[in-house]
Amino acid sequence: MKRRPFCRIDRDGCIACGGRVFERRSVISDALASAWGLSARERAEFDEREGQACAACQMSKRVRMLLWSIRKLFPSASSLRVLHCNQVNGLSPWLRTLGQVTETCYRPELALGAKAGELVNEDICQLSFGSHSFDLAIHSETLEHVFDFNQALREVERVLRPGGVQVYTVPLLHGRATRQRMEREADGRVLQLLARSFHGSEGEFPVVWEFGHDFFAQRSTHIVELHYDLYWRNRTVFSVVERKKAVADREPVDSRVFSQPKERE
């Protein structure tokens, strides 16, 4: 895993539009700060991550971080097949410059794979796309709402071509271990382990996971790069890059059993 601690996304102005004025809004409510158990510093860090938007184009620092990572990985791409899960605010026009973009939403009342306007209704844990359909997948602030986030990451990996990457963000606190607020039983029943918590407004998708430092350990064999804005100043502003291994990179297969290395489905 490679860390690049000091990329400084705003050094030359807003990475999206070049704007030099950034708004400062408090977006973490007292109720959320209390439920999440944020220290004053952690709350200020999340306020900066979500509330320090470019005054000209309104892109948040979190999304500017994501865009920085995408540009770093694909400085001159124009023919990528891109999967954009759950429409990250303001990112769509930039992804379209990279190639063909498929955008998804998640609306439980619709059939999976159904069109919802320009979007496709998709459950990130069971995508309707064929394997090896995309070169790049983007998701942001989705995994904390998914019961089996490792399955979501596996499923996105499945639809990537070998060597393809997924770039994503999660809200994470480095100073503590992951905490689970909800659990789904084998029979589908949902258990509320801690009080219901929402990152947006009440009634949106509730928080299942409050990620902590162990998230990186869990994903360590998949993460190839971690990009931070300024690690020491605000450790919540980062994006994660996971790469799907090419066939040649996979574990050697016992040739007495298989004549060809098998692609995992």
Ligand SMILES: [Zn+2]
């Ligand atoms: Zn801007």
